[in-house]
Amino acid sequence: MIRVLLADDETMIRAGVKAILTAAPGIEVVAEAGDGHEAVELVRRHRPAVALLDIRMPRLDGLQAAEELRRTAPETALVMLTTFSEDEYIVRALGSGVSGFLLKSGDPYELIAGVRAVAGGAAFLSPDVAHRVINHLGTGRLSRAAEAKERLAPLTGREREVVALVGAGLANGEIAARLYIVEGTVKAHVSAVLARLGLKNRVQLAILAYEAGLVDPAA
Template identity: 85%
Template sequence: MTDPHGPRPPIRVLLADDEAMIRAGVGAILAADPGIDVVAEAADGREAVDLTLRHRPDVAVLDIRMPRLDGLRAAEELRRAAPETALVMLTTFSEDAYITRALGSGVSGFLLKSGDPRELIAGIQAVADGAAFLSPVVARRVIAQLGAGRLSRAAEARATLEPLTAREREVVALVGSGLSNGEIAQRLYVVEGTVKAHVSAVLGRLGLRNRVQLAILAYEAGLVDDARAADAG
């Protein structure tokens, strides 16, 4: 979403990976985008936590397998200590166990090192805007997991969302569709602060940790399909 008050400042990013070559490569990709500023680099998870608390970046990009403190444990610490920093996992591994743990740790993005560099930029921009982002490979795995038992979970998901107001359900459906707060505000003709308030209220009421969990719930309840059908109609 374009800021009506002027150019958006660069997204401040911390990059953590124990392999110097990977840090150099990913750092070069990020440095080539004028909208991103890498403010710190870390070689292990403990350093990533310390530097995040020092620099307070908008986004922390964490490798999963790092010494001293792995990326998942670092994410759990940062979710508590620096909730304003969005978390992205960058890894060569796409096993379901890693995905499940990452999503449970409050991670907003999950990207593969073997992916297109454009995915890296898009993912960082998305989570900085308050949305969630999964690489296509990871998204297919998550959808497959959901689809395997979707009918048995759909009723439970709908019951969970039942107490929400009609407007809150609209917001949840759009979160599930991958829209940022700014994009949702434009769609619903409200200010972005109103959307943030709705999302925070829903997360608190439903006991969810982040937008990814909310998006999955929206998918299971069929709200995403309903929203797409309304757009098509």
């Protein structure tokens, strides 16, 4: 059972997200919070596998709560809930150690898939979020694409396959099954690539995969 904490200051949003998650087999919402400070306290108390955090919340916003939870509850995977109006927040959050980004207005199946993915150790980016992040990076998009391709150029063919599947939101076990290799080898590839490229987490690696054209944001 995947235990989830849900934090959002809008009661209707919490109710809707909770209804979607509790209807999905294998997912349980163990706590709800109306602000970032309460979210931090409840994560510490319940130790859920996944915490869904609204980016904009009173007392502590989602980014501040994520930074605190990275220090005090690193075993909980963090997913940011966002809207189309919060691109700058998303860009800021890329370096905060979160495992994924989901749109509040997205497909319910995407929400369920995202929770399951990050609970399994994967990064998960809503395709719409990934597309907007890359667009938000601005007029240098073509140069950034070239830079991303150049950064990935020294990787082996197998490493590039792994990076592409990380970008597609697959967990290590799923990547192993897809490539017919053992999960430990996938983990070693991901760790080596993160270290070689100077990246902090799988979300940053997924964004790089999108920028380099290894994943289609519109897919």
